Amino acid sequence: MHWVWLIIVGLVVGALGRALHPGKDPLGWLLTLALGVVSLIIAGIIFSSGVLEFIVGIVIAAVLLAIWARVAPRTAH
Numbered sequence: 001m002h003w004v005w006l007i008i009v010g011l012v013v014g015a016l017g018r019a020l021h022p023g024k025d026p027l028g029w030l031l032t033l034a035l036g037v038v039s040l041i042i043a044g045i046i047f048s049s050g051v052l053e054f055i056v057g058i059v060i061a062a063v064l065l066a067i068w069a070r071v072a073p074r075t076a077h
Contacts, residue, residue: 007037007040009053010033010037010038010040010041011037012036013037013040013057013058014033014034014036015032015033015036016036016058017035017036017039017058017061017062017064017065027065027068032065035065036057036061039058040057040061042057043056043057043060044057
């Protein structure tokens with residue numbers, strides 16, 4: 001049940017991470033939500049407290065989005 005909780009809350013974390021990341025996001029919404037799930041799973045492995053997992057998951061999602069924005073190839077419009 002713990003993994004189901006991480007996935008569901010990870011979707012929320014991905015949305016919040018995207019909201020906290022300023023500027024244009026090169027990822028679509030589905031990949032951003034998937035990144036939120038991954039970030040919350042990482043936070044769940046590191047911490048066991050629910051509130052701490054949530055907060056650290058948001059921070060990890062925002063950091064991963066910032067890294068992706070720097071690394072992702074630029075598209076010309």
